[in-house]
Amino acid sequence: MSEVYAARRTRLRERCQASGSASALISRPANVRYLAGAALPDSVLLIGKNEDLLVCVGPPGDRPADGRPDEALRTHILPGAGGDPAVAAADLAAGQGGDSLAVEEHHLTVARHRAMRSVVPRLSLTDLGGAVEQLRVVKDEEEISCLRIGAEIADQALGELLESILVGRTERHLALELERRLVDHGADGPAFPTAVATGPNSGRRAHRPTDRRVEEGDFLSVCLGATYRGYRCEIGRTFVIGTSPADWQIDLYDLVFAAQRAGREMLAPGAAYRDVDRAARQVLDSAGYAEGLPALTGHGVGLEIDEDPQLAPAAMGKLDACVPVTVEPGVHLPGRGGVRIDDTLVVRPEADGGPELLTITTKELLAL
């Protein structure tokens, strides 16, 4: 694995040098993990002029690490507690003889930035922007394999829940049970707080489970995901409780399903982000649900659950092969409930069979 991280750091170094910075300071934890194999609490990564260093406040073994640090990377441990590793890394960058350091201005706070400037006033601090996030968009097969396993785990957890009795149980308990099952099946943990929404809550994005109990006739919408070796996937499904869904439930389900399929079918290398969004959105728009639609119909996934790209009306850019994204349109009718259907897929060229669906739980409307 060490070569993978070294290669990623080399690509970043090339980008920095092309824009005139000899060194870069990576502080956003998912970016540190991507380039160093692990993010320790409060650690930062220095992409130095001569040497890369993982800068930490304490010995790596001492504190809970997210991942395993690349062994080829030297670790610099701050002497004494309470120091800021970003400030220490700026000092180390200056010591390596650089005169400029690119930093993640979208992650560093104003206060940390000021502390760095005051320690190394001669170092010019430039903005690295989302350079590492951009490197992270296209995944290698190892990363996709982690997402695939995570999706299998989420499918299993959801499948088991559907076999149990649901009526009378609370949203909160169903969510906890799903999270326990994720871990049972080998997940590091949930990829994000599991959303279980019943009746009038159903169809709400990122709903926080309440003490409402599942009732006959409810829509039940569930959104969960597993983290596997740091990689996070997402699946969302909506069910009806009881034997015979109402007509409005069938109609709304069919509509959201059609929107979600339209989005999925647009996934191909070269497709504009906004066109994928529009394909799903216009199905809902033309049925009269233009109001209250979510800001996006999907997003990238990986070391974070919400990564680039955003599939949204104003998003700029085009999909590449090996980009995993969610497609997750939904409609929520205040007071009545609604439907969300959410898959994680990997963009693949037509010649390879088109988009690879990672979350394979059925999208038929199941009556439970």
Next chain:
Amino acid sequence: MSEVYAARRTRLRERCQASGSASALISRPANVRYLAGAALPDSVLLIGKNEDLLVCVGPPGDRPADGRPDEALRTHILPGAGGDPAVAAADLAAGQGGDSLAVEEHHLTVARHRAMRSVVPRLSLTDLGGAVEQLRVVKDEEEISCLRIGAEIADQALGELLESILVGRTERHLALELERRLVDHGADGPAFPTAVATGPNSGRRAHRPTDRRVEEGDFLSVCLGATYRGYRCEIGRTFVIGTSPADWQIDLYDLVFAAQRAGREMLAPGAAYRDVDRAARQVLDSAGYAEGLPALTGHGVGLEIDEDPQLAPAAMGKLDACVPVTVEPGVHLPGRGGVRIDDTLVVRPEADGGPELLTITTKELLAL
């Protein structure tokens, strides 16, 4: 409740005006919640020259809120998706006729700060620093009551676990079971990721549960907490598995217990933070465990699990009455394991009976 939030905002406004700023922008979520009753995703609070406004990207009912917004506070919803509420709030502050705006430089990123400056170049952005965090240190009785209930819930969850069979179960499963029990007993959720550490892992601070199973002869250390109405408490205990603890286990336990008691006994209005830390630390120091001790022996709790004050060697300041803190010394011997003992207490004057212990689970060394 509305008057409580209004009074907090008035205190903050007075502090701002005293330091020359007519208005302030609060972006740190726990600070927004403290002053506005709720933190919505991406919301910020403007303490305006004429009017306070909660600035959000979408209607409050639409998105999962943490708490309930103060009804006396007007909400400003951004038109269209994708905007930054901090930038919008800066614009609103300028519209109210102020010429300076204090911001949380320890929370705002460099990129957001720059975006704000470019939208309102005539507004001078000053640093609010930790003014809201300082207001949050001393709790009112309503806040303490939430912490007390949270501590009761954590005690119950831990007590039930101790009655079950532990040998053969994994750290991960025990942690999940504790979190389920917290919710069963009425918690909003866990206050932080539950740490269950067995054998060689025991005694590590913030240990991430692994698939290691509990074995006879192990130390088992557990650290958990409940969130109740947004307030977070913490309890940590260490047990031995099996009927007869080894001598080194009894000795180490007694030592950490003595250190923890020394820290607890120092809690009083007027006691310096560093003196509380020193009281606990020197017990461990003088037994030869100076190396590898954690950077702090305790910290404040409240809307966040790790708040001011820090009980650490270099901390400046003195305790007040009604400040809830943890006292949590520990020793971890690499390869062997260790002991942590952690309570949440509220500082009270001697006349009121001294420190109020919220986490009442026994600290005798239990053999399970």
